[in-house]
Amino acid sequence: MxxxxxxxxxxxxxxxxxxxxxxxxxxxxxxxxxxEADETTRLLPNRIDSSYGGGYLSPDDPAVTPYNLFFVRAAHLFTIFLLFLTSIWWILLLVALFVTPPGFETRGSPFTAFSYASVAVTLLAVGLLFFAAPSKSVRIITGVVALFLFINTIITASVERTRHEEGWVGITSVAWAFAVSIWTIVTDRLVQWGKREEEERLTGRPESRRTLLEWMEVSVSSIALLILCAVSALLFCTLILRSLDSGLAPPGKRYWVDGNKYEIHVYCHGSKSKEPLPTVLFEGGDDPVENGLWQFAQNAVQNGSINRYCFADRPGLGWSDTAPSPFSAGQATEALSEALARAGEKGPWVLVGAGSGSIYSRVFSSRHGTEIEGLLLIDPLHEDLLGRVGAPTRGFWLWLRGILSPLGIDSVPGALFNGRTREDRVWGRAAYQTSKTIFAKLQESLVAKSLTRRDAITSRAIQYQDTPLTVISSGKMIHRDKAWQSKQEDLTKLTHALLHWDVVEDAPHEIWRTLEGRELIEKRLKKMVHLSLKRPINAVKAAAIISGGDTL
Structure with a gap:
């Protein structure tokens, strides 16, 4: 009409x-x-006399716009408001990657929640940039994104382990991203309706053609949303893998620590002998104990070298949850002590620390001196070399890998084409690809040169000097790095009771990977465990035993 x-x-x-x-x-x-002025009288005071037929405006007239309608303008303003709120959430999650704000703890990886917040911000930004250029293709692509986000929301909230790890922060992030995708579809449809209404009212008919600028806007927005669609699909695949991995039961039990903020996995095996033999407490290096040292410990029990052993996954490794940031070696030791106490494991202990795990063993030894019967360090990391762990370039690459890790760029192809199993991803050779492990490494890197180094230096100052000590070093590391050699020698002076310093010539950093290395470690460990039967109880330990407590 x-x-x-x-x-x-x-x-x-x-x-x-x-x-x-x-x-x-x-x-x-x-x-x-x-x-009363309306959009026609306000915007078109002198344009009705134009030569375009019947008193209508040209479709190219800038006054022909859906912004004339109140509902379209209100939707635009509300989208800006949503982008503002989502940006604040995004910034908080970005900060949580380095320092956890109060109440923003996640027991999994904060990288996942950050990814969903990034999807929501991108959806709103694209929607605002191309607000006046609605398109059916945009709505279809956004619908696919919304479908993936809806499924991810259901899986995150329904699978017990993912719900536990993500907590309210992760569930809120994925649910919010889904809600934003629905709003984007509704807004685009509203603008499409408003555009048609205004074209019919001001030009006499809906306009079916697009200008070159409109085609460019639709193309760019479609490409951006196609990328988001691929991101959502990858997030879905990674979440499926995490759900499958959650079915892998831990060999031990998880115990709440630090005011029930997160859980630590503890596993102990072997019999408690009638003789007061100490329990061996293993601390892994860059990898969890399960990846190599666990098999060694099992063989040592079967061979009769030791009677009983325990190990706990550090936060973020193996079956343990991640801890709030920052997280130092001292905090990890406190969490380990609490988890062992809740598990009913009281020692005495012979500590075995490998690589970077030796820092944690040393801190534990200094804080539980009356319970420690020996300290065996396998190619240990010196506190003066923690700068390598905390190097800025290493921290940046860990952060970048963490940002990309929820997409499963490594883990998904590994599962589909390389035969990676659940064990590989939880504690094995592919564990370094998971968001949780990468976040734990980032936490370690952030405080290596500050808090952790301070903990290591302090532990050396208060270390019991009569604790038997054995150091086993990698020949390959010593020959390749002179600084490593000098620091290995310095670590033999941790106590006054050095039993052995051995160098396994052809062994790598993980000395137990070689037959010679395994045999030597087991031999030294057996001697240290049985040596405790011959050691006299010193006055400090006797006082602690009589009082039923520890001298810390």
């Missing part, structure tokens, strides 16, 4: 001549008598 405008137009007299419209003249003379 055609619509004509009387304001400011002329009318035809009976004689066919054009005569001024008296009402228009009166309105021009007396503006107060004019009708």
């Amino acid at each position: 055609k619509r004509f405008f009387n304001s400011g137009t002329s009318r035809q007299s009976q004689s066919g001549r054009s005569e001024p419209d008296e009402s228009a003249s009166r309105e021009s003379v007396n503006p107060a008598a004019a009708s």
Whole structure:
């Protein structure tokens, strides 16, 4: 139906001549008598006399816009408000990657929640940039994104382990991203309706063609949303893998620590002998104990070298949850002590620390001196070399890998084409690809040169000097790195009771990977465990035993 405008137009007299419209003249003379301004009178004061047919505007006229409608303008403002709120959430999650704000703890990886927040921010930003260029293709692609996000929300909330790890922060992030995707679809459809209504009202018919600028806007927005669609699909695949991995039961039990903020996995095996033999407590290096040292410990029990052993996964490794940031070696030791106490394991202990894990064993030894019967360090990391762990370039690459890790760029192809199993991803050769492990490594790197180094230096100052000590070093590491050699020698002076310093010539950093290394470690460990039967109880330990407590 055609619509004509009387304001400011002329009318035809009976004689066919054009005569001024008296009402228009009166309105021009007396503006107060004019009708209330609307988008037509406000935006188009002098355009009705154009030569475009029947008093309609040209479709290319900038006044033909969906922004004329109140609902479209309100949707635009509300989208800006949503982008503002989502950006605040995104910034908080970005900060949580380095320092956990109070209440923002996740027991899994904060990288996952950050990924969903990034999806939500991108959806809103793209929607605002191309707000006035609605497209059916955009709505279809966004619908696919919304479908993936909806499924991810259901899986995250319904699978017990993912719900436990993500907590309210992760569930809120994925649910919010889904809600934003639905709003994006609704907004695009609203703008499409408003655009058609205004074109019919102002030009006489809906416009089916697009300008070159509109085609460019639709193309760019479609490409951006296609990338988001791929991201959502990868997030879905990674979440499926995590759900499958959650079915892998831990060999031990998880215990709440630090005010029930997160859980630590503890596993102990072997019999408690009638003789007061100590329990061997293993601390892994870059990898969890399960990846190599666990098999060694099992063989040592079977061979009769030791009677019983325990190990606990550090936060973020193996079956343990991640801890809030920052997280130092001292905090890890406190969590380990609490988990062992909840598990009913009281020692005495012979500590075996490998690589970077030797830092944690040393801190534990210094804080539980009366319970420690020996300290065996396997190619240990010296506190003066923690700068390598905390190097800025290493921290940056860990952060970048963490940002990409929820996409499963490594883990998904590994599972589909390389035969990676659940064991590989939880504690094995592919564990370094998971978001949780990468976050734990980032935490370690962030405080290596500050908090952890301070803990290591302090532990050396308060270390019991009569604790038997054995150091076993890698020949390959010593020959390749002179600084490593000198620091290995320095670590033999941790106590006054050095039993052995051995160098396994052809062994790598993980000395137990070689037959010679395994045999030597087991031999030294057996001697240290049984040596405790011959050691006299010193006055400090006797006082602690009589009082039933520890001297820390």
